[in-house]
Amino acid sequence: MAEEVVGMDYLTRWPRKLLTVYTPLAGFLVILLFPFYWMTVTTFKSNEELYNYKDYNPLWIHSPTLDNVKRLLFDTDYPQWLAITMTVAVVATFISLFASVLAAYAIQRLRFKGGQTVGLMIYLAYLVPPSILFIPLATMVFQFGLYDSPIALILTYPTFLIPFCTWLLMGYFKSIPYELEECALVDGATRIQILWKITLPLAVPGLISAGIFAFTLSWNEFIYALAFISSVEKKTVPVAVLTQLVEGDVYHWGSLMAGALLGSLPVAIIYSFFVEHYVSSLTGAVKE
Amino acid sequence: MPGPDMAIAAERKRVAQPTGSWVARTLDNPGVLAFLFMLPAATLLLVFLTYPLGLGIWLGFTDTKIGRSGVFIGLENYESLFQDSMFWLAVSNTVLYTVFATIGKFALGLWLALLLNNHLPAKALIRSIILVPWIVPTVLSALAFWWIYDPQFSIISWALTEMGLIDHYIDFLGTPNNARASLIAANIWRGIPFVAICLLAGLQTISPSLYEAAALDGATSWQRFRHITLPMLMPILAVVMTFSILFTFTDFQLIYAITRGGPAGTTHLMATLAFQRAIPGGQLGEGAAIAVAMIPFLLFATLFSYFALARRKWQQGGSDD
Structure with a gap:
């Protein structure tokens, strides 16, 4: 964004802007970030401090401790859950990217008969929510003998990743001038060479956007992982934190918040590196 | 003597020759290629999205329970x-x-x-x-x-x-x-x-x-x-x-x-x-x-x-x- 469109902004005076822009904006930021602050503060508190609001101000940590994180990493299967979630997310992302690149290229560039209809169907597929699919999928997973196996997740996650990635990549391929491909065709390159050597290198930003988005969506997925996996050691982080760290009516809020915090970190780190890709794919997918 | 232009033309002609085998030529047919390219996405979506969508509607008309396949019971x-x-x-x-x-x-x-x-x-x-x-x-x-x-x-x-x-x-x-x-x-x-x-x-x-x-x-x-x-x-x-x-x-x-x-x-x-x-x-x-x-x-x-x-x-x- 080289040049900001400021419009008539310069007409607004300082004190007025403080009241109408900065104050509400600060309010939004505080409310949007507070749950994460509270998660972090709770993670590093000792138990006596955590449940004693009279002697300690709950908004601050008086004697920080790593007990909760230690308990999480060494007394539970948390590292295992992280590994499973990471594997499922990475494999599902690569399968979806592979299928989506080919599909998006075929729809956008090969211009086969009925291509537009297929594009529309893929858009509609994105609108089918997992909450109506998980019951029939559960019966299929049983029949295929995949119940309680991460493979069930790897195979079902592409159902919501492929529509999104294909839609996003179609937009990227569209922005690459067709003349480049025509030149290569005239020079005798095959279609596969064109895709591999010309279109894909130019679509790298789109591939990164689709990839990190697919990874984030897989990492955040909940209902399939809840319905298809039952063994403690095979659960994904979101499911395991919710089902394994709560013991009866005793909530260990310290460990729970530590689990939530650590489980959010991988996506938060990727996000911090690729913010612009997230914003462009989010708004691009809506605007297309 | 062939000028540089002719050299380029000759090079182009050489490259443009159908060099590949029968497989390579078939793969360059846009229709065949589009079909092959659509295959992975279409298979995954048909098997794990379209089919379960239909199966879900069917299951709604049955008395299926976990571990027991059901029979049609209408509405x-x-x-x-x-x-x-x-x-x-x-x-x-x-x-x-x-x-x-x-x-x-x-x-x-x-x-x-x-x-x-x-x-x-x-x-x-x-x-x-x-x-x-x-x-x-x-x-x-x-x-x-x-x-x-x-x-x-x-x-x-x-x-x-x-x-x-x-x-x-x-x-x-x-x-x-x-x-x-x-x-x-x-x-x-x-x-x-x-x-x-x-x-x-x-x-x-x-x-x-x-x-x-x-x-x-x-x-x-x-x-x-x-x-x-x-x-x-x-x-x-x-x-x-x-x-x-x-x-x-x-x-x-x-x-x-x-x-x-x-x-x-x-x-x-x-x-x-x-x-x-x-x-x-x-x-x-x-x-x-x-x-x-x-x-x-x-x-x-x-x-x-x-x-x-x-x-x-x-x-x-x-x-x-």
């Missing part, structure tokens, strides 16, 4: 759901949840987008911070809300008590209406960033000259908002709202993480009730029927989105490609 599941007060409570909860959460998300999201559309220092940083609630796994941020809504140690109750506004702690999740309001608040919190960033993208496409012209004509800031911003924003607003309504209506994670439908099943949405009956309850047929009951609404939302998209293209003067 029996729907007849029993029709008399099931729990089902109707879930339907009304779902509608209320969608309506209030959508109004909240769009009112606050539009406000935030308008704030961000001002000239601000560190705007990119603010924008990236705002998206964080949307990036983090819903269940994990919902856990933070569960802790914030704790009856004994709620930080909100503590803060309000310290300020002298209340004298006893609020029971956020203990009574049906409190629990519903708390869930809606958490859903709004999570939805604001998505709405705000999408609408901001829409706002940035509006030419400032429109505002300048209106201001010269003496339009007030409300009139500029009402007659320039809103109409120009309408197409993208319609699309974002369709997505938002769709995902709010079929929401599962937030409710499952914070209340699991409680207290006493009064905060179930259709998705959580379907899960409750199908997986822990084992009644796959009945659960499928509840899930299928969501489809008419989703169809309506999808058609709405389709026509909004068509209208947007028409407004931009684009062709239908």
Whole structure:
């Protein structure tokens, strides 16, 4: 964004802007970030401090401790859950990217008969929510003998990743001038060479956007992982934190918040590196 | 003597020769190639999306249970759901949840987008911070809300008590209406960033000259908002709202993480009730029927989105490609 469109902004005076822009904006930021602050503060508190609001101000940590994180990493299967979630997310992302690149290229560039209809169907597929699919999928997973196996997740996650990635990549391929491909065709390159050597290198930003988005969506997925996996050691982080760290009516809020915090970190780190890709794919997918 | 041009032409001719085998030539046929390229995506989507969608509708007409395949029982599941007060409570909860959460998300999201559309220092940083609630796994941020809504140690109750506004702690999740309001608040919190960033993208496409012209004509800031911003924003607003309504209506994670439908099943949405009956309850047929009951609404939302998209293209003067 080289040049900001400021419009008539310069007409607004300082004190007025403080009241109408900065104050509400600060309010939004505080409310949007507070749950994460509270998660972090709770993670590093000792138990006596955590449940004693009279002697300690709950908004601050008086004697920080790593007990909760230690308990999480060494007394539970948390590292295992992280590994499973990471594997499922990475494999599902690569399968979806592979299928989506080919599909998006075929729809956008090969211009086969009925291509537009297929594009529309893929858009509609994105609108089918997992909450109506998980019951029939559960019966299929049983029949295929995949119940309680991460493979069930790897195979079902592409159902919501492929529509999104294909839609996003179609937009990227569209922005690459067709003349480049025509030149290569005239020079005798095959279609596969064109895709591999010309279109894909130019679509790298789109591939990164689709990839990190697919990874984030897989990492955040909940209902399939809840319905298809039952063994403690095979659960994904979101499911395991919710089902394994709560013991009866005793909530260990310290460990729970530590689990939530650590489980959010991988996506938060990727996000911090690729913010612009997230914003462009989010708004691009809506605007297309 | 052949000049450089001829050398290039000869080179081109050499390269353009059908050098490959029969396989290579077939692969270069656009029709064959398109079919092969569509194959992985089409297979995955047909097997794990289209087929289960049909299977779900079929299961709704059977009495399938976990570990036992069912038989066709016609509309029996729907007849029993029709008399099931729990089902109707879930339907009304779902509608209320969608309506209030959508109004909240769009009112606050539009406000935030308008704030961000001002000239601000560190705007990119603010924008990236705002998206964080949307990036983090819903269940994990919902856990933070569960802790914030704790009856004994709620930080909100503590803060309000310290300020002298209340004298006893609020029971956020203990009574049906409190629990519903708390869930809606958490859903709004999570939805604001998505709405705000999408609408901001829409706002940035509006030419400032429109505002300048209106201001010269003496339009007030409300009139500029009402007659320039809103109409120009309408197409993208319609699309974002369709997505938002769709995902709010079929929401599962937030409710499952914070209340699991409680207290006493009064905060179930259709998705959580379907899960409750199908997986822990084992009644796959009945659960499928509840899930299928969501489809008419989703169809309506999808058609709405389709026509909004068509209208947007028409407004931009684009062709239908």
